[in-house]
Amino acid sequence: MATQGHxxxxxxxxxxxxxxxxxxxxxxxxxxxxxxxxxxIWSIVEEGDLLVTNEKDKWTEDDRKKISLNCKAKSILCCALSKKEFNHVSACKSAMEMWQKLRITYEGTDKVKETRIDILVTQYERFQMQPGESITQMFSRFIDITNGLAGLGKINEMGDMVRKILRSLPSSWTPKVTAIEEANDLKKMLLEKLIGSLMAHEINIERL
Known part of the structure; x- marks a missing residue:
């Protein structure tokens, strides 16, 4: 049974x-x-099983610990998969092989991965707040893009994301954008602080 609250x-x-x-x-x-x-365990999943060179009948206590950790890594991955996904990797001999097979299945080869990155980068570069969209809705779309890039290994710096959000706002937000730029060092500003400020301004606009 799941822990209460989860x-x-x-x-x-x-x-x-x-x-x-x-x-x-x-x-x-x-x-x-x-x-x-x-x-x-994470190292085993990412880099491969701990090496045991002795024959089974000559395993030392250290060998047994390594085997146990290798098996535990594989077991944890199995527990994290639905039956359908488990069937995709059930023939794999190690946790790393399972992990890599899932990655290739869902991220594709390096060439496919690069194509996906290119698509997301284009979406990031062209990102704009849509008419009728709230700050929360806009930010949710933005995070989907940046998280997608991060998952593929391309991390955007906080300052760059802050500037991107500010540039995505419509012209009616120009006074607020200017005020934020003058009052903050955008290179050090947290994205959460920016969104909080924009949401507060949005509420004030709605009151008018």
């Missing part, structure tokens, strides 16, 4: 569940879970 797949004591949807979101959460659970 839906299935959301407990801090169990890995996030992947059912074939939103792989990038799951992968990021799974990385955090494994790193927090046991960083050595």
């Amino acid at each position: 839906s299935k797949g959301q407990s801090v004591n169990r890995p996030p569940l992947f059912d074939g949807k939103d792989y990038t979101y799951w992968k990021t959460r799974m990385e955090y879970f494994l790193q927090g659970f046991d960083f050595q």
Whole structure:
């Protein structure tokens, strides 16, 4: 049974569940879970099994610990997959092989990955607030793009994202944009602070 306050797949004591949807979101959460659970387990998933050179009948206590960790890494990944997704990787011999197969299945080869990055970069560069869109709705679209890029290994700097949000606002927001630029060092400004300021201004506009 899931811990109270957490839906299935959301407990801090169990890995996030992947059912074939939103792989990038799951992968990021799974990385955090494994790193927090046991960083050595994460290393096994990312880099491969701990090496044991002795024959089984000559295993030392250290060998057995390595085998146990290798099996635990594979077991945790299995527990994080729905039956359908488990079937895709059930023939894999190691946790790293499972992890890589999922990555290739849902992110594609390096060439496909580059194409996806190009598409998201274009969306990022052309990002604009839409007519009738609230700050919250606009920010949600923006985060979907930046998270998608981050999941593919392309991280945008905070200052760049702050400037991008400000440039995406319509001309009616120009006085507010100018005030923010004059009052803050945009290179150091947190995105959350910016959005909070914009939301407060939006509420004030609605009161008029």
